[in-house]
Amino acid sequence: xxxxxxxxxxxxxxxxxxxxxxxxxxxxxxxxxxxxxxxxxxxxxxxxxxxxxxxxxxxxxxxxxxxxxxxxxxxxxxxxxxxxxxxxxxxxxxxxxxxxxxxxxxxxxxxxxxxxxxxxxxxxxxxxxxxxxxxxxxxxxxxxxxxxxxxxxxxxxxxxxxxxxxxxxxxxxxxxxxxxxxxxxxxxxxxxxxxxxxxxxxxxxxxxxxxxxxxxxxxxxxxxxxxxxxxxxxxxxxxxxxxxxxxxxxxxxxxxxxxxxxxxxxxxxxxxxxxxxxxxxxxxx
Amino acid sequence: xxxxxxxxxxxxxxxxxxxxxxxxxxxxxxxxxxxxxxxxxxxxxxxxxxxxxxxxxxxxxxxxxxxxxxxxxxxxxxxxxxxxxxxxxxxxxxxxxxxxxxxxxxxxxxxxxxxxxxxxxxxxxxxxxxxxxxxxxxxxxxxxxxxxxxxxxxxxxxxxxxxxxxxxxxxxxxxxxxxxxxxxxxxxxxxxxxxxxxxxxxxxxxxxxxxxxxxxxxxxxxxxxxxxxxxxxxxxxxxxxxxxxxxxxxxxxxxxxxxxxxxxxxxxxxxxxxxxxxxxxxxxxxxxxxxxxxxxxxxxxxxxxxxxxxxxxxxxxxxxxxxxxxxxxxxxxxxxxxxxxxxxxxxxxxxxxxxxxxxxxxxxxxxxxxxxxxxxxxxxxxxxxxxxxxxxxxxxxxxxxxxxxxxxxxxxxxxxxxxxxxxxxxxxxxxxxxxxxxxxxxxxxxxxxxxxxxxxxxxxxxxxxxxxxxxxxxxxxxxxxxxxxxxxxxxxxxxxxxxxxxxxxxxxxxxxxxxxxxxxxxxxxxxxxxxxxxxxxxxxxxxxxxxxxxxxxxxxxxxxxxxxxxxxxxxxxxxxxxxxxxxxxxxxxxxxxxxxxxxxxxxx
Numbered sequence: 001x002x003x004x005x006x007x008x009x010x011x012x013x014x015x016x017x018x019x020x021x022x023x024x025x026x027x028x029x030x031x032x033x034x035x036x037x038x039x040x041x042x043x044x045x046x047x048x049x050x051x052x053x054x055x056x057x058x059x060x061x062x063x064x065x066x067x068x069x070x071x072x073x074x075x076x077x078x079x080x081x082x083x084x085x086x087x088x089x090x091x092x093x094x095x096x097x098x099x100x101x102x103x104x105x106x107x108x109x110x111x112x113x114x115x116x117x118x119x120x121x122x123x124x125x126x127x128x129x130x131x132x133x134x135x136x137x138x139x140x141x142x143x144x145x146x147x148x149x150x151x152x153x154x155x156x157x158x159x160x161x162x163x164x165x166x167x168x169x170x171x172x173x174x175x176x177x178x179x180x181x182x183x184x185x186x187x188x189x190x191x192x193x194x195x196x197x198x199x200x201x202x203x204x205x206x207x208x209x210x211x212x213x214x215x216x217x218x219x220x221x222x223x224x225x226x227x228x229x230x231x232x233x234x235x236x237x238x239x240x241x242x243x244x245x246x247x248x249x250x251x252x253x254x255x256x257x258x259x260x261x262x263x264x265x266x267x268x269x270x271x272x273x274x275x276x277x278x279x280x281x282x283x284x285x
Numbered sequence: 286x287x288x289x290x291x292x293x294x295x296x297x298x299x300x301x302x303x304x305x306x307x308x309x310x311x312x313x314x315x316x317x318x319x320x321x322x323x324x325x326x327x328x329x330x331x332x333x334x335x336x337x338x339x340x341x342x343x344x345x346x347x348x349x350x351x352x353x354x355x356x357x358x359x360x361x362x363x364x365x366x367x368x369x370x371x372x373x374x375x376x377x378x379x380x381x382x383x384x385x386x387x388x389x390x391x392x393x394x395x396x397x398x399x400x401x402x403x404x405x406x407x408x409x410x411x412x413x414x415x416x417x418x419x420x421x422x423x424x425x426x427x428x429x430x431x432x433x434x435x436x437x438x439x440x441x442x443x444x445x446x447x448x449x450x451x452x453x454x455x456x457x458x459x460x461x462x463x464x465x466x467x468x469x470x471x472x473x474x475x476x477x478x479x480x481x482x483x484x485x486x487x488x489x490x491x492x493x494x495x496x497x498x499x500x501x502x503x504x505x506x507x508x509x510x511x512x513x514x515x516x517x518x519x520x521x522x523x524x525x526x527x528x529x530x531x532x533x534x535x536x537x538x539x540x541x542x543x544x545x546x547x548x549x550x551x552x553x554x555x556x557x558x559x560x561x562x563x564x565x566x567x568x569x570x571x572x573x574x575x576x577x578x579x580x581x582x583x584x585x586x587x588x589x590x591x592x593x594x595x596x597x598x599x600x601x602x603x604x605x606x607x608x609x610x611x612x613x614x615x616x617x618x619x620x621x622x623x624x625x626x627x628x629x630x631x632x633x634x635x636x637x638x639x640x641x642x643x644x645x646x647x648x649x650x651x652x653x654x655x656x657x658x659x660x661x662x663x664x665x666x667x668x669x670x671x672x673x674x675x676x677x678x679x680x681x682x683x684x685x686x687x688x689x690x691x692x693x694x695x696x697x698x699x700x701x702x703x704x705x706x707x708x709x710x711x712x713x714x715x716x717x718x719x720x721x722x723x724x725x726x727x728x729x730x731x732x733x734x735x736x737x738x739x740x741x742x743x744x745x746x747x748x749x750x751x752x753x754x755x756x757x758x759x760x761x762x763x764x765x766x767x768x769x770x771x772x773x774x775x776x777x778x779x780x781x782x783x784x785x786x787x788x789x790x791x792x793x794x795x796x797x798x799x800x801x802x803x804x805x806x807x808x809x810x811x812x813x814x815x816x817x818x819x820x821x822x823x824x825x826x827x828x829x830x831x832x833x834x835x836x837x838x839x840x841x842x843x844x845x846x847x848x849x850x851x852x853x854x855x856x857x858x859x860x861x862x863x864x865x866x867x868x869x870x871x872x873x874x875x876x877x878x879x880x881x882x883x884x885x886x887x888x889x
Contacts, residue, residue, distance in 0.1 A: 118803075203589050
């Protein structure tokens with residue numbers, strides 16, 4: 001029997017992150033990336049978003065149910081970061097589902113994972129580090145993102161044994177000393193991104209899964225002993241983001257299909273809705 | 286009362302007179318026994334064989350043979366047509382033994398025929414119903430080709446077209462993904478017959494794809510999926526394929542409306558089956574966690590593992606409560622069941638998916654195992670998205686829920702009608718399905734009112750425990766269930782907010798304009814209905830004192846998780862709640878009883 005192409009592709013291409021400096025976007029590029037790649041990546045500077053912060057009335061409408069969390073944040077610094085990150089996420093989500101940001105609601109899974117409530121056609125992930133906000137959004141399945149300063153020193157801090165599998169430790173031992181830190185940083189961000197994509201944050205012990213990282217190629221998920229997991233539905237990549245950060249993306253393509261329409265306005269099948277309305281109206285007549 | 290066939294009852298000896306719940310448990314145990322211990326590596330229908338078939342992208346032949354030998358198709362056929370189906374509330378639990386082992390087998394043999402046949406039971410004439418019954422009781426298969434939906438996946442991306450012709454109809458067009466397209470004895474096909482997707486746009490046809498002129502049929506290649514890789518999905522292209530007049534199901538042009546009748550049945554029942562997959566995932570994690578050396582400390586002292594195992598079990602119970610209530614509503618409140626059924630299909634697969642990911646923190650390295658004792662976990666994880674149809678399911682379900690939201694706003698839940706307690710009782714029989722009543726969209730909700738009812742009817746123990754807790758003071762700690770009253774108050778507050786928000790949505794007159802604000806509200810509404818179902822099941826359980834289901838621990842934890850998902854400030858749970866649930870998870874793994882409301886005896 002002839003086999004038709006279908007299901008997920010291996011190592012999907014990912015777009016470059018777009019830098020946005022405020023609510024003005026540009027958002028059409030994110031929507032276009034989502035259409036083309038099934039993924040949109042957005043980076044922003046916290047300072048930019050704080051400078052362009054909406055007024056209180058507008059903010060209250062934008063934050064919706066998050067307003068209480070904003071008010072309750074223990075200090076002004078955290079409060080401003082909360083506002084900037086939630087505003088960014090809402091605008092990214094709105095661009096993805098072509099809706100008005102104020103009408104969307106962000107939900108929190110039990111592990112704290114953010115999602116757009118009632119809009120299963122997209123999944124998103126947020127990370128912040130220093131002045132950077134980094135958001136990934138996808139229509140393919142689930143996504144996790146992470147970022148660290150590219151010059152952050154991990155080497156020599158004793159973290160290797162806390163975050164690496166035995167196989168990764170062996171690989172690191174063979175890595176030239178001048179590449180050691182960069183390799184470690186890549187592993188760290190990938191593990192964060194994958195664990196976030198699964199919705200587990202730091203709960204999934206980092207010594208229980210690993211990555212093979214090689215320059216210019218997508219990273220590959222490995223078991224603790226180095227055996228390739230071989231799940232073609234996942235794509236893992238690191239990339240420069242926001243000028244001086246290393247970003248990582250973990251993407252699960254659940255095989256829902258390519259080039260899907262994510263617009264919230266067309267998500268409800270019109271034929272179905274209309275048929276229900278006809279029935280309801282006929283009953284009332 | 287159900288009549289039992291010899292095949293289903295095989296192996297259950299000396300059963301005393303039992304209520305419906307006991308009889309269903311026995312039937313489940315019999316299916317379990319017939320498929321044997323799935324952990325036994327030598328079992329030809331065990332996990333080892335299932336994973337090998339999946340790797341080869343084939344359907345497990347020994348499994349199909351076992352399914353047919355047991356005559357399990359009879360579970361899909363209503364009693365009046367010679368089958369054993371006497372209530373859709375028990376169909377999901379009865380098929381869970383298959384889903385526990387291999388969703389591919391369950392979908393290939395059971396689910397596809399179920400979906401196709403439901404269209405005909407509800408809309409076909411007597412001859413068509415009998416034809417479907419005869420095919421199924423002879424271990425045949427019924428396939429289904431849906432119409433196209435917006436936000437499509439491969440199963441609903443294309444559709445056939447049909448025109449009237451001299452002597453019948455001509456069917457044409459292609460569908461590249463129809464499960465069992467090449468082996469089905471009957472095909473239920475939706476076809477476009479008019480413009481758009483409104484009134485007069487579609488018709489439904491029933492025919493044997495091997496009996497039509499084969500010159501007009503082109504069989505397309507096999508279609509592969511990311512999960513449930515052994516499914517034999519293939520395409521069909523029809524070119525002016527002639528069908529006789531008796532192939533039309535229901536009236537010409539009424540396909541969308543007729544399909545809508547069957548949606549609640551499919552929506553409510555499928556998630557109930559899928560709970561079986563999560564059962565095995567949780568069992569795999571619980572077995573792994575109890576192995577020597579799984580953790581550096583005793584399992585009970587690993588908070589993340591304890592929380593994940595207990596939380597998953599409680600989510601399964603919550604999903605089962607919602608499924609139970611929705612499947613019973615098909616019979617008990619048919620005019621109101623469509624929204625509830627859509628809520629089940631929308632929410633339960635999400636709960637299950639989230640739980641499976643959560644178990645990664647227990648499984649650690651074995652979360653990624655592709656071979657060996659724990660590899661079944663990963664297969665179930667992979668299959669889940671495929672068998673629950675991902676987003677398409679959500680959008681279709683939301684399309685069903687959204688038009689009702691403005692009406693729901695007008696309901697007076699606090700003083701409204703009483704929710705019948707029979708909705709929550711596993712041990713009571715249900716009236717037969719009534720297609721005409723199913724066709725009436727009620728737009729009412731008789732379930733949400735139950736949250737208010739619950740706050741007025743707490744057992745004395747719960748009210749007393751809460752009072753002790755509220756009095757505070759050193760050492761003051763009420764007994765079991767003491768957070769329930771506060772949890773219910775929060776649910777009522779959520780309900781009031783939800784109604785307020787629904788009032789602002791678009792009006793019902795004229796064409797429905799999609800309102801973005803309806804999307805988050807469908808999610809909130811689904812969570813509140815889940816809470817109401819859990820409350821109803823607990824307050825009406827026939828379980829005796831000392832039985833886990835009668836213990837408030839699972840309910841408190843379930844409501845806690847629902848409130849947190851709603852973003853409500855759920856009160857902290859007493860520590861003993863999680864411990865009680867966690868111990869039950871380990872007990873059910875040791876004793877091989879199911880992780881659901883049935884607590885059935887499993888084969889392993």
